[in-house]
Amino acid sequence: MISLAPDPDLIRVGNCSGFYGDRISAMREMLDGGDVDVLTGDYLAELTMLILGRDRMKHPELGYAKTFVRQLEDCLGLALDKGVRIVANAGGLNPAGLAARLRELTQELGLTATVAHVEGDDLAPRAAELGLGEPLTANAYLGSWGIVEALGSGADVVVTGRVTDASVIVGPAAAHFGWGRTDYDAIAGAVVAGHVIECGTQATGGNFAFFREIADMSRPGFPLAEIRRDGSSVITKHPDTAGAVTVDTVTAQLMYEIQTARYANPDATARLDTVALAQDGPDRVSITGVHGEPPPPDLKVSLNSLGGFRNEMTFVLTGLDIEAKAELSRRQLESWLPVRPAELTWDLARVDRPDAPTQQQASALLTCAVRDRDPDTVGRAFSNVAVELALAGYPGATLTSMPGKAAPYGVFTAGYVDRHKVPHVAVLPDGTRVDIPPADETRGLEPVRDPGPPEAESGDDGDPGPTRNLPLGAVAAARSGDKGGNANIGVWVRTDAQWRWLARALTIDELRRMLPETAGLPITRTVLPNLRAVNFVIEGILGQGVAYNARFDPQAKGLAEWLRSRRIDMPASVAATGIDVEESAL
Template identity: 55%
Template sequence: MNPGADRDGTTLVPTLSAPQPTQGERTVRIGNASGFYGDRLSGFDEMVAAGVDVITGDYLAELTMLILARQKANDPAAGYAKTFITQLSGSLEQIAAAGTRVVVNAGGMNPGGLAAALRELAASRDLEIPIAYVDGDDLTDRADELGLGNPLAANAYLGGWGITEALRRGAQVVVTGRVTDAAVITGSAAWFHGWGRADYDKLAGAMAAGHVIECGMQATGGNFSFFTELSDMRRPGFPIAEIDQNGDSVITKPPGTGGAVTVETVLSQLLYEVAGARYPGPDATLRLDSLRLADAGADRVRIAGARGEAPPPDLKVSVTEIGGYRQQITFPLVGLHIPEKAELITRQFEYGLEQSELRRPASLEWTLARTDHPGADSEEAASARLTLIARDTDPRVVGRAFANIAVEFALGSIPGFFTDGPPGDASVYGRFRPAFVPQQTPPHTVHFHDGDSAAIVPPAEFRALDETALDSRSIGWGNGDRACPQRARAGETTVALGELFGARSGDKGGTANIGVWARSDAGWDWLRSELTADRLRELLPEAAAHDITRVELAGLRAVNFVIDGLLGEGVAFGARFDPQAKGLGEWLRARNVSVPSALAAERGQQPTPFPTPRSPFTSRDAENPQ
């Protein structure tokens, strides 16, 4: 390489293609030891014992960025995931002795602060550990000029090349701010194998492996539809990706740990929080429809065939801000006449608000959840829940005085009146919104252990993130609510969808995704033809008013749906009782559908292998692959 220098003397790194001569052609073993800020602390010890080459960890969900931004606003020295220090501390001597690399995004809003804390930790143990950090993602101070408003925080999702350069220059520990979840894996694999920035297929393969392992135990049986088929789920192990020189990988876990790695646990995680056939990243775009999964032995699953494309010209930005203040009151309704009781409480509260001197909140939402069961043998099982959620930009409008309206009519209301607690102050809530900036905007910079720094230049080429022929968009039904017919026909049987199909759901800001997969070819034939966007609206009436994007992934026997706006303004907004749509897929699996009786007979059977594709990449997408 012949790096230049910019005007302030920072080294510019235009390409990172130099091979690592000591690694040869062997696979790199990258383990994940944390899937979120709060994961179990023993994950690092488990990965050290497994002898992986690189230990990675993901700490930064959208809500986490809001929390860390508020911490840094109160204390400029804060803003990083402090639990990472505890995790690393317990294994520091072993990591130093083994030469194991550690790459995490625990830096959050303050990667430089975390790096300094780690250097102090190492010095206190008389250990010399080269520690580097990557920053440039934080665009908060420039938010207004970039058209992002005046948020609490604005962070671009950076790629993995800063990580690669830090490792190439000898760092043993690399901490970053907001990078993509898979970047800690792709950056590590690119360093180990000496990939170049145009090695899109290889990078895409590492993206797939990274997407599978970045959520930790979700790859080893956690959040898995068919969890009852797994033998030991007391404490699933953390996943390991063994990534080949060509980008193919094997997903596994340390021997003797709980959970399981199967084709379906890997597939389930592949479908988590994705959108269309193109899965974009800052360094490459992965074609999800190119992936193939195969059993490679006990707790070993191979991911192969990844096809990559040049990255999109823009980077996603996580914009977090204070949305306002929130008050929630829940009224348990016990026994008979539930609708009438809900109606009376609603009228009494609304009348009390009108008679008060309080301003009406910007929004009031009443929700009745019929959790009651006739003839229940416990009071809780006999109870429904009426919930009031009020939001406003002024905390006084939804504060203690507002909540006290419910107390004022407590002795003159329904039989069995009580609430979930005494009146309290309003709580602040956050708001997430995605934005985009050109790849050239963030000053992606790596700071080395010796005090030097290098700027990572943007990609040399881009490809627009266009939809493929596999992606289809469907407009919502407005406020209408259509019935959910069983559609029973001759030769068909009514079953719960989940008896034959798996699902995984999640959130990205205000959108929710549901990936559904079939366990057999016959199931796939039914799934791709019957589970349309409109049929999904019938099965999930809460989605009826929302636009839905649907994509078929034939090589994985799966369809994925993205439901726009279902989660309002993100997890902190709390638009629904399941604010991250974690259980949305399980609700879908609980709904009844009518299927051919021959397919219904497959209930309880183990999944069949995927058919062998005719070529590494098969698709109904007729566009030019170049």
């Protein structure tokens, strides 16, 4: 146990980054805006590891988040003055290199700061022997105990490679309270708090379905978690910042990128079906009741490979005979190509409308995407043919942009490795290397029993009475996200009556009806009564991950909003307690 905060029973952990490329000024905003004991940042999405891998191929000394260095150049002195520790996974593929660069930076700034790092996650050199193939990057998701060791050494700044997003929050809490490896409930509570704040302003109103209810969305403040000794927490933000922290904004982030009721982390598995949320005052939401279990025996591994090269072209089809124009374009382009690419897909977006008042509203978009191992096949050869169609094809032919060059694309897959085969090392400021032992106790992620629909009340069963056919979003909020080639959609409502209807109405079959693109794909539904929520995991809808770019929304960010826009029959009594939606949707 070490003291990271003046209150032995509370630690305030803030967040200043939800992804590589997030608001560069957020670190200073969090340090200037109010009290915080530890400032954390998450820089590593699945796509980021591929970006850093390609970066490292060109510059072996890099492979880390360069924006983090810029932030510390501006803010390290301020953090030291305020006694704020900084913990971030910005080390990416080269945490040792980032730590060395930060030590150089402290000297350049004339400061005295100690820097530690955590390593061991990079399995690329051993990928083949571990049965992971020969990927460009292979990084195991480590937990928080290396961070705990580094903070215990007195480090002012701790940088890691691929740890789980929540681990940068769990580590400071575990260090401050002296939690043991089997304090599963407390650890799981911190995991949930970490999951809520690790994506930055997504917890304070960003990417939020009911955004029109938030008075000021000009520049949402970043979130912080006040974590208590028992693992319970309050999610809040600095005063006088935009956005909001409500039960709904916190629920939205809780539902982001989850799988089942068991939310696995390397240090504990949090049971999301035990989470209880409550408004604790303006911009304050309490998280209590989280039950934790031993972590799974295997560690997840993020694998990124270079899949080949891709290119695409979008044709604008205007006015009449849209389907015939699209078919002519397909026949011509495919027959003119000197070599057919390994993958060639067409997508016709009928965004046109009849008798349109503007040319744009009279136009549909036809996109041809190609992929191949040979860059010339999807580069010059493909682009030349697309341009040659301009005067020889459908009437009114035009393109949304001029042809581009073939671009490399990546393929993400998830692997799993016995945790005993993965090193976990804390490298302290004086260079001492401390091996972090794997967990002694583990538990597999067996399915959680479906609690079934909530008990009906008078009027809930039998004849539902008058119904209305409305967009789901008239009563429900939703949040969606990506995990490799899969996507999740979490849907929740606000009242018990809405919940009794939603839990019965929004089945897997109904989801397939509402989202026809899910036809033939495996779907899993998880019911979370405490949150009045259902979560769906749709396998394979994103192809081989965001870098593969199989859909126009490759990270499934808008998937939930599409679902909310789709119509469903609901009792008039349920509809009456919904929210206002645009008249055009009614």
